[in-house]
Amino acid sequence: MSLLESLIWRYAVKRMTGEKVPQQKVDVILEAARLAPTSSGIQPFSILQITDRKLLEKIQPIAYNQPQITEASHLLVFAAWDNVTPEKIDEVFNRVVAERNLPADALKGYSDNLKASFAAQTQEQRFNWAARQAYISFGVAITAAATEQxxxxxxxxxxxxxxxxxxxxNKHGLRSTTLLTIGVRDTANDWLANLKKVRRPKEEFIIEL
Ligand SMILES: Cc1cc2nc3c(=O)[nH]c(=O)nc-3n(C[C@H](O)[C@H](O)[C@H](O)COP(=O)(O)O)c2cc1C
Known part of the structure; x- marks a missing residue:
């Protein structure tokens, strides 16, 4: 399938069969999410991978009893940093400097500017920025799942x-942003399985200038 065929094939599955998805395929989705671009390359979020059935049962009521939570093979929780601190920024740029064998202060000016711009924000603004970065990775994960069928x-x-x-x-300095259930569509019981995909028309969606 081409990329566009995969995106037409995928839909937000409402019922899953409970069948297992091979870990190898889930690993591709996770790796695609890790490779997603983020602002300044900070990657201010993590993904929790949950397969424990008992834990999924506890999560289901928190997700308004949506059936996919317990019918899924895996649940991915995208969780953003609850704060963006100078220490965390240093960690990111120290890694870049080390892995690219750059002089120790090569990125100091850039990283100092970034720290100053975050210092001028509230913690909630910093979290909201981190959550926006998590959504980019979330979108890439959704696309990767589609291309992996x-x-x-x-x-x-x-x-x-x-x-x-x-x-x-909170123990990890994280707050949840989105969930991605991974599983196998239950076409017999999913009311959405055979409905047409509806999107805003191209002429309205794309503004030509
Ligand atoms: C950020 C986001 C949140 C969503 N939340 C839910 C949800 O909680 N439950 C659900 O069944 N679908 C959820 N959806 C699915 C959307 O309703 C669905 O993607 C949209 O209607 C387009 O349909 P399609 O994905 O089937 O093509 C969500 C989608 C996105 C991108």
Whole structure:
């Protein structure tokens, strides 16, 4: 399938069969998410991979009892840094300097400017910036699942603070942003399986200047 055929093939699956998706395929999705571009390359988020059935059962009510949570093979939780600190920025640029064998202060000016711009923001603004970066990776993961012919459901329909509490995300300095269930579509029971994909018309969506 071409990229566009894969994107037409995928849909936000409402019912899954519970079948397992090979870890090898999930690893491709996770790696695509890790390779996603982010502003200044900071990657201010992590992905939690959950397969534990008991934990998924606890998550389901937090996600308004959506059936995909427990019918999925894997649940990916995208979680952004709850703060962007100078230490975290240093860690990122120190890695770039080390892996590219650059002089120690090669990126100092750039990183100092970045730290100053974050210092002028509130913690909530910094978290919102981090969450936007997580959404880029989320989009890449959705696309990667499609090209791997793996079914997935992107989800915002859950109570973030309750999920953060259950998964103790504060211990990792994270707050949840989105969920991606990975599984196998249950065409017999999914009301959405055979419905037409609807999108805004190209002429309206794309503005030619
Ligand atoms: C950020 C985001 C949040 C979403 N939240 C949910 C959700 O909680 N539950 C669900 O079943 N679908 C959810 N969806 C699926 C959308 O409703 C769906 O992608 C959209 O209607 C387009 O349809 P399609 O993906 O089937 O082509 C979400 C999609 C995105 C991108």
């Amino acid at each position: 793996v079914d997935a459901t992107p989800m915002e329909g859950f109570k973030n603070t309750e999920l953060d509490h259950l998964l103790e995300l």
